[in-house]
Amino acid sequence: MALFTIQDEFRYEITHKIYEGGMGIVYEAEQHGAREFVKRVAIKVIRQDYANQKQFIENFIGEAKLAVDLIHTNIVQTYHLGETNGVYFMAMELIRGVNLEQFAQQLADRRRKLPKELAVFIVSRVARGLAYAHAKTDQHGKPLGLVHRDVSFKNIMIAFEGDVKLMDFGIAKARGFLVDNEGEMVAGKADYMSPEQANFQITDQRSDLFSAGVVLAHLLLGRNIFKGATAEESRQQMMTLPIPDFRALDPRVDDRLNEILHRALARDLDLRYPSGEELLYDLEHYIYHSGYGPTNETLGKFIRELFGPACPQPPARPSPAARSISKASRTLLTVSDWVRAHSGKAGIPRWLIASSTLD
Ligand SMILES: Nc1ncnc2c1ncn2[C@@H]1O[C@H](COP(=O)(O)OP(=O)(O)O)[C@@H](O)[C@H]1O
Numbered sequence: 001m002a003l004f005t006i007q008d009e010f011r012y013e014i015t016h017k018i019y020e021g022g023m024g025i026v027y028e029a030e031q032h033g034a035r036e037f038v039k040r041v042a043i044k045v046i047r048q049d050y051a052n053q054k055q056f057i058e059n060f061i062g063e064a065k066l067a068v069d070l071i072h073t074n075i076v077q078t079y080h081l082g083e084t085n086g087v088y089f090m091a092m093e094l095i096r097g098v099n100l101e102q103f104a105q106q107l108a109d110r111r112r113k114l115p116k117e118l119a120v121f122i123v124s125r126v127a128r129g130l131a132y133a134h135a136k137t138d139q140h141g142k143p144l145g146l147v148h149r150d151v152s153f154k155n156i157m158i159a160f161e162g163d164v165k166l167m168d169f170g171i172a173k174a175r176g177f178l179v180d181n182e183g184e185m186v187a188g189k190a191d192y193m194s195p196e197q198a199n200f201q202i203t204d205q206r207s208d209l210f211s212a213g214v215v216l217a218h219l220l221l222g223r224n225i226f227k228g229a230t231a232e233e234s235r236q237q238m239m240t241l242p243i244p245d246f247r248a249l250d251p252r253v254d255d256r257l258n259e260i261l262h263r264a265l266a267r268d269l270d271l272r273y274p275s276g277e278e279l280l281y282d283l284e285h286y287i288y289h290s291g292y293g294p295t296n297e298t299l300g301k302f303i304r305e306l307f308g309p310a311c312p313q314p315p316a317r318p319s320p321a322a323r324s325i326s327k328a329s330r331t332l333l334t335v336s337d338w339v340r341a342h343s344g345k346a347g348i349p350r351w352l353i354a355s356s357t358l359d
């Protein structure tokens with residue numbers, strides 16, 4: 001029973017597209033409140049190709065409801081699930097930074113290698129977010145049994161301040177939240193999935209730790225050893241590729257780091273890390289046991305230097321007068337304006353259709 005109710009309407013003005021992915025489009029937007037209050041947020045919507053499929057909508061709604069309770073520095077925070085003219089959108093914390101795919105591309109373009117300590121640091125933050133999510137319970141204290149199932153380069157971002165954020169719980173499974181047909185359908189990105197996931201088996205939280213191991217190996221080597229020419233080939237590799245001696249592939253990998261990688265990538269579940277906490281402990285021990293190790297600040301410095309001028313500065317807040325002028329010269333649309341203006345006959349916004357970069 002509520003004490004009392006406050007009725008308010010959020011207004012989001014979409015400023016630009018950040019990312020167009022296989023299933024969703026992510027925009028940067030301004031959330032407007034009273035008296036010129038503005039908060040910059042990210043807004044995610046489902047692509048038109050999927051927007052008519054009930055299961056995708058249900059998963060999208062499930063993702064929002066599940067992720068909204070995940071409040072942790074290493075997880076992108078979800079603020080709101082909205083619906084306008086039949087289109088659902090999710091408002092999230094805006095991360096000014098890049099996903100690991102973009103980060104790796106920039107490293108390759110600059111012919112730079114990611115320092116080993118930073119690679120371990122990044123994955124330690126992912127393990128920290130996972131340990132938190134895995135331990136999440138419902139309001140009665142019953143574990144949700146949450147498994148992310150899509151821990152991969154594209155679902156991890158590094159902010160230019162050096163924070164590492166796990167995101168996209170779109171195919172996570174958790175009791176009572178998301179439509180789950182595990183065992184019939186393979187969900188997740190083929191070249192990061194655990195062997196049990198690749199083999200259509202029921203997964204538990206250890207599946208995410210295998211994927212975190214793949215991410216670590218990929219960050220260190222600059223390539224994903226499991227990646228095949230096709231998704232199917234990758235899926236096979238996840239199940240059969242002999243896990244290499246990483247010391248032979250990268251001279252920076254010592255015995256201890258090789259052991260950590262092998263334990264994360266163990267196909268035998270009894271040999272794999274049993275929990276995110278244990279993976280986190282080993283990764284942190286590895287980088288900090290001998291003294292000062294990497295921090296958000298050192299990672300932030302590295303990434304800002306790597307991207308140089310391409311690394312956007314937080315926009316300076318214009319004065320209220322300047323704002324209204326610049327507002328008039330920009331075309332800002334609210335989500336519902338946009339949907340209304342671009343709706344096709346069936347009420348389906350065409351801007352959802354105008355997308356090209358399926359991955
Ligand atoms: N909150 C956010 N802030 C900034 N960029 C984001 C945010 N959410 C997603 N992105 C960008 O969009 C990409 C896809 O987002 P994601 O949530 O993984 O969508 P999809 O379901 O399409 O995979 C990410 O890799 C990242 O580059």
Ligand SMILES: [Mg+2]
Nearest residue numbers: 021154155168
């Ligand atoms: Mg994603």
